[in-house]
Amino acid sequence: MAKISRRKLLKTGLAAGGTAIVAASCSNRGPTVITNKLQDVTLRLIGTGAAQINDIRVQAEKDLGFKIQMRALSTAENIQIAITQPKQYDIFDGEYFALPLVAPSGNLQPIDIRKIKEFDKITPIFTTGELYPGARVNTSQGTAPRKVMFLKGKDSTEFASEPTDWATMIPFQYNADTLGYRPDLVSKKIESWADLFDPQFRGKTSLLDIPSIGIMDAAMVMEATGQMKFGDKGNMTREELDKVTNLLIEQKQAGQFRAFWKTFDESVNLMSSGEVVLQSMWSPAVTAVRARGIPCVYAPLKEGYRGWGGGLGLSKNLSGIKLDAAYEYLNWMLDGWVGGFLSRQGYYSAAPQNARKFMKPEEWDFWYEGKSAAIDIIDPFGKKIESKGAVRDGGSFTERMGNVVCWNSFMQQQVYLVYKWTEFIVA
Numbered sequence: 001m002a003k004i005s006r007r008k009l010l011k012t013g014l015a016a017g018g019t020a021i022v023a024a025s026c027s028n029r030g031p032t033v034i035t036n037k038l039q040d041v042t043l044r045l046i047g048t049g050a051a052q053i054n055d056i057r058v059q060a061e062k063d064l065g066f067k068i069q070m071r072a073l074s075t076a077e078n079i080q081i082a083i084t085q086p087k088q089y090d091i092f093d094g095e096y097f098a099l100p101l102v103a104p105s106g107n108l109q110p111i112d113i114r115k116i117k118e119f120d121k122i123t124p125i126f127t128t129g130e131l132y133p134g135a136r137v138n139t140s141q142g143t144a145p146r147k148v149m150f151l152k153g154k155d156s157t158e159f160a161s162e163p164t165d166w167a168t169m170i171p172f173q174y175n176a177d178t179l180g181y182r183p184d185l186v187s188k189k190i191e192s193w194a195d196l197f198d199p200q201f202r203g204k205t206s207l208l209d210i211p212s213i214g215i216m217d218a219a220m221v222m223e224a225t226g227q228m229k230f231g232d233k234g235n236m237t238r239e240e241l242d243k244v245t246n247l248l249i250e251q252k253q254a255g256q257f258r259a260f261w262k263t264f265d266e267s268v269n270l271m272s273s274g275e276v277v278l279q280s281m282w283s284p285a286v287t288a289v290r291a292r293g294i295p296c297v298y299a300p301l302k303e304g305y306r307g308w309g310g311g312l313g314l315s316k317n318l319s320g321i322k323l324d325a326a327y328e329y330l331n332w333m334l335d336g337w338v339g340g341f342l343s344r345q346g347y348y349s350a351a352p353q354n355a356r357k358f359m360k361p362e363e364w365d366f367w368y369e370g371k372s373a374a375i376d377i378i379d380p381f382g383k384k385i386e387s388k389g390a391v392r393d394g395g396s397f398t399e400r401m402g403n404v405v406c407w408n409s410f411m412q413q414q415v416y417l418v419y420k421w422t423e424f425i426v427a
Contacts, residue, residue, distance in 0.1 A: 041066035041325045046082070047093025048075055049264055050284070050310065050347075051173060055380065056338060064332055066325050074262065075210050082107060082313075091326060092169075092313040097212060097408040099148040099168050103157050108313040110151045110166035115327050118334040119170075121351040125401060126171045126309065127163055135402040136304055142216065142234025142407035145171065145309045169311030171350035172333045173342050176305035176400040180267075180281030180289075183297050185274055190299040193217075194224035196278060202256050206270055206279035209260035211421035213408050216306050217280045218244055220406070224303050234409030238416055245420040249427045260425060264288075271296055283346030286393075291383040298346075300394035304405035311350075343367050344380040348397060370396030 045052065045068065052072035060068050071089075073081065079101055082092045086107035094102065102108060113119045124130055129146030131137050137144075150160040150167055159168070181190045186201070196205055196217075208214045219236070222228040227247055230240060251257065258276050261267045268288045270276040281298065289296040312333060318326050332338070339355025342348075344363065349355035356364050365371040370392055377386035394400045411417055 041322060042069055043067070043090045043322070043325055043329060044069045044071070044088070045091045045093055046071045046073055046078055046089040047310075048073060048078055048095075050282075051093055051338075051342070053341075056341065059337060059341075060329065060332060063337070064325070064328055068329075075213075086315050087317055090315050090318055090322065091329065092315065093310065094169070094313065095408055096145040096148055096169070096171075096309045096311065097143040097410050099159075100143065100410040101414075102313070103148070103151070103159070103168055106157050107316050108168065109316045109318065110154050110156065111168070111170060111314055111330070112154070113165055113167050115331075116167075116170055116334070117331050118351050118354060121334065121354055122171060123348075123350060123352060125174070126311075126350060131402055132398065137307065137402055137404040140307065140404050140406055141230075141232045142307075142409035144307075144407045145174075145311075169313040170330045170333070171309055171311040172338060173347045173350065174307065174309035174401075175283050175347050176307055176394070176404050177280075177282060178301050178305050178394070179278060179299050180271060180286045181278040181297055181299060182271060182274065182295060184295050185277040190278060190297070191302055192224050193220040193301050193303050196221045197225060197251055197256060199256075201278050202254070203258055204275075204277045205257055206259045206261055206267070206276045207257060208267075208280035209262045209425060211418050212410065212414075213306075213308075214260075214280065215241075215244065215417060215421060216406060216408060218248055220301075220303060220306060222247060224301075233406045235411050236413060236417070238413055241413060241417055241420045245424050248424045252424065252427055287346050287379055287385050290385040291379055291381075298393040300400070300403075304403045305394075305400065306406055306408065307401070307404035308408045309350075341380045344378070348401065352397070366390075366392055368397045370394075370399060 049072045052070040057068045057070050078094055079098045081088055082094060082102045083105045092108060126145045126149050129138060129144060148159050148168055150164045152158045152160045152164065154166050179190060179196060207217060216233060219230055219233040222244060228243060230236060259270055261270060264282065264285055267281055267285045271289050272292055272294050283298055286296050286298045312330055314326050334351045334354060336354035336358045339349025339351060340358030343355050343359060352368060362374040366373045366377055373386055373388050373390045376384050376388055379385050
């Protein structure tokens with residue numbers, strides 16, 4: 001039999017409306033036949049709304065030939081299902097900070113990186129953690145992806161301190177998060193996390209109401225104001241959590257916050273309406289506000305950024321042709337089309353040079369190089385978000401990701417964190 005690739009087998013042999021002969025037996029019983037048809041393969045994904053996007057599903061089905069089901073959940077629901085209901089999904093689309101919770105459950109099977117064709121194209125932020133000499137991200141606090149990227153072996157649920165052949169997840173997107181603001185509704189340039197507690201914005205600010213992330217933004221503010229100094233913002237002590245909570249409650253009772261948001265759409269609507277002029281924000285949410293013709297700035301703050309990274313993990317229940325299809329999907333996610341699509345929202349691709357192949361040179365220069373836009377910048381849904389001559393907030397990939405000082409985190413005191421955060425929200 002002629003040698004063919006796994007992808008070619010999946011796309012041609014099994015898609016040919018019938019059966020594919022994949023091996024010949026030496027016995028008198030004749031050839032061994034697999035009767036599964038490609039169109040019968042359906043991969044079930046769970047994840048947050050950041051990448052559970054219909055355009056991605058449609059393109060994947062077109063390129064790969066099998067069906068994709070996407071289920072968008074809140075961060076908490078996504079983690080809970082990953083841990084407690086492994087038969088409800090084939091692929092887990094989650095953040096790296098969730099892995100200290102999810103990986104020990106044994107519900108994700110280690111990923112053989114030798115089956116990931118473009119693994120060597122993945123940015124070192126995820127593998128070695130070293131972006132460039134002297135970058136602040138190299139020594140960043142919190143659950144940096146490099147700390148939870150690899151497992152000790154193919155049957156292990158323990159994280160490895162050095163790269164191995166077995167990964168927890170394959171990354172595909174990440175970003176440097178900061179504060180978003182309405183320049184038409186504030187009287188100064190926002191340059192510090194401390195501005196979130198500035199009395200002049202009383203009743204017009206908002207925090208992200210996801211405990212593991214919101215607490216990090218609060219910690220960045222409190223360090224910037226000089227109210228606190230943390231040993232590790234990504235792994236706070238009970239005493240630090242007590243103090244953070246007390247300070248947050250003081251601000252809330254003084255009327256500093258207009259609202260607390262949980263979803264992407266909530267943050268966009270708060271900023272677009274002008275109810276909020278300064279808040280925790282995600283880059284694509286800023287993009288969405290601008291797409292409505294409303295000015296919105298993603299502030300490069302002097303204290304640095306809070307980073308996050310997302311990847312895809314494989315359910316322990318995957319096997320056979322479904323497992324092969326899942327590996328094909330992982331490879332497709334790094335091929336470049338998804339990277340280009342997400343980059344136009346303001347995210348970064350885990351394999352940026354592959355994403356570049358699916359972007360106009362002018363788009364690459366704007367989003368990754370920090371250069372002035374040589375053309376109008378269009379988001380992946382066809383809406384204009386920047387005019388010719390604009391520069392990306394924060395500058396280049398190197399400037400932005402190099403200045404990540406902490407990552408979304410899972411803390412040893414996680415249960416206590418959730419308890420204290422709830423105390424703040426209901427105060």
